[in-house]
Amino acid sequence: MSERIYNVLFLCTGNSARSVLAESALNKLGAGRFRAFSAGSHPRGEIHPAALALLQSIGYPVEGLRSKSWDEFARPGAPEIDFIFTVCDNAAGEICPIWPGRPITAHWGIDDPAAVEGEDQPEAFKQALRYLSNRISLFLALPQESHGRMALTGKLRAIGRGEGATEASENGN
Numbered sequence: 001m002s003e004r005i006y007n008v009l010f011l012c013t014g015n016s017a018r019s020v021l022a023e024s025a026l027n028k029l030g031a032g033r034f035r036a037f038s039a040g041s042h043p044r045g046e047i048h049p050a051a052l053a054l055l056q057s058i059g060y061p062v063e064g065l066r067s068k069s070w071d072e073f074a075r076p077g078a079p080e081i082d083f084i085f086t087v088c089d090n091a092a093g094e095i096c097p098i099w100p101g102r103p104i105t106a107h108w109g110i111d112d113p114a115a116v117e118g119e120d121q122p123e124a125f126k127q128a129l130r131y132l133s134n135r136i137s138l139f140l141a142l143p144q145e146s147h148g149r150m151a152l153t154g155k156l157r158a159i160g161r162g163e164g165a166t167e168a169s170e171n172g173n
Helices: 018-029 049-057 118-141 149-159
Strands: 006-012 034-040 083-086 104-107
Touching: 006 018, 018 034, 018 049, 018 118, 049 118, 104 149, 118 149
Parallel strands: 006 034, 006 083, 083 104
Antiparallel strands: none
């Protein structure tokens, strides 16, 4: 009997950096158990070059990554999403589409590495991926089926308040 594969959607405003890093990381780390997607409320239309360079340098999947609108996941025929994580404070504060099913949501906000300019930018992207990977590892360790919806939501929100959390995440948003 095959184990269920959970669909996870990472949301950010531009869908060019943080959400894409998280999508690729979960597809690598949760392979076979989770299928990750990313989207943005106002997608930039392209993936940030530093995000792609970092992912490629560590052997994470980049094929098929693209900056896209979250509307794609609210349309008929879209994959039914089990979990939605906002990774930027702006997206967490926006009115989201109505998602098919009843996804569990949490805010995992971290600072935008694309906002860092110059020679510090590659390190900002590495740090963002490190924070997201830590959260994803904790998420992967949770027994999905044995937790009630409310307990699981609480645990996922607590994960979002971990190291590197933005102020909105730390305050439970």
